[in-house]
């Protein structure tokens with residue numbers, strides 16, 4: 001592919017040979033770059049740079065008045081943010097090495113063919129983008145403040161890891177690159193996609209499409225639309241979602257479900273920015289920012305050959321991974337308050353209070369459905385609440401702690417058994433029972449009901465055991 005994906009680049013070519021200037025400016029224009037400035041006298045470059053900037057500079061080496069070499073040194077000091085590609089007739093390894101050492105992005109020997117020049121420009125721009133991103137990240141990480149706090153207003157959190165993720169999101173939101181959002185179901189992936197869209201400042205719509213269960217034809221029809229007569233029932237032309245996302249963001253959820261054929265189509269949209277409506281062989285172009293999400297282990301899918309490697313690498317140019325709620329338990333109290341407030345408002349009730357033990361109960365639950373599950377439980381409890389205080393029992397009914405041990409936790413328990421080294425003389429069952437009960441009570445902050453749920457027994461059974469232990 002030799003065309004540039006974004007046409008807003010500006011390039012200056014500095015070369016004393018007029019023919020060379022015209023040849024390379026023609027190549028750039030053919031590739032879609034129209035803002036090209038030709039500089040025949042190298043002494044003019046510093047003057048021009050005071051007036052305006054460029055995305056990239058193409059610099060000849062042998063020129064009268066100031067050599068390209070001197071100019072390169074000047075540029076690397078004064079304008080280190082602008083990538084420079086050397087375009088010269090000098091075929092000498094030592095000179096090339098010297099130029100790269102000073103800071104040139106690439107060294108090309110004339111005559112340079114179109115493909116080589118464009119791919120070198122692309123590489124230099126990509127490297128520059130990464131450098132800027134790293135600088136931006138460093139800057140953000142040093143400061144604790146978020147620049148777009150408002151964009152995250154719907155994502156309730158006090159967790160430091162989440163604040164770090166917000167900072168990363170601020171850095172990547174303005175770029176054109178796709179974003180991959182991973183995380184278990186209900187962790188807030190769609191909320192994050194919306195925040196990215198808000199910060200990007202894109203004027204177009206945020207269009208969300210769930211691609212789960214779509215076969216390739218349905219995927220193409222939904223996304224790319226169709227021409228009249230493309231299939232039985234296609235009685236008129238129809239635009240797809242990608243067209244609605246013009247100038248905006250296209251959010252594709254459940255990307256792990258895409259068929260092989262649809263994966264290839266998505267790759268083409270990302271790489272070449274073109275797509276074909278069903279029944280049409282005329283390519284349409286798109287400028288929509290692509291954000292995708294999945295709750296599957298996509299890395300594992302790539303390893304097993306279930307997801308295209310090339311698409312995965314394009315998608316993960318920017319990768320946001322949201323931790324499950326059980327790894328950010330400090331968010332439980334604020335989320336609880338938020339959902340109580342929100343649900344009471346919706347139901348036209350005064351927000352009920354809750355017993356202190358509720359936090360202990362919730363923090364000891366693994367929340368396989370994450371924040372969505374917490375939200376549903378709280379909404380249900382508020383709806384069923386008949387007094388001014390939420391009932392702990394209602395929550396206990398919905399959360400069966402002993403049954404909530406999911407696969408991951410089971411693995412952890414197995415790991416714990418493997419790592420556990422018993423002394424030569426084994427402890428008795430009674431001793432182990434005492435240890436386990438004490439640990440459960442410690443975690444439940446002394447609440448026997450919660451400790452009993454953790455141990456998978458009733459409160460009465462725990463009480464009996466405690467009485468026996470105390471009698472000893």
Ligand SMILES: Nc1ncnc2c1ncn2[C@@H]1O[C@H](COP(=O)(O)OP(=O)(O)OP(=O)(O)O)[C@@H](O)[C@H]1O
Nearest residue numbers: 154155156184185186187188189190191295371372
């Ligand atoms: N930090 C949060 N603060 C407030 N509400 C949240 C938060 N995270 C998620 N939610 C709420 O939880 C529900 C699920 O969120 P969302 O749809 O963004 O999750 P998801 O990760 O995209 O889920 P899935 O993988 O199932 O599509 C939504 O109602 C959302 O508003």
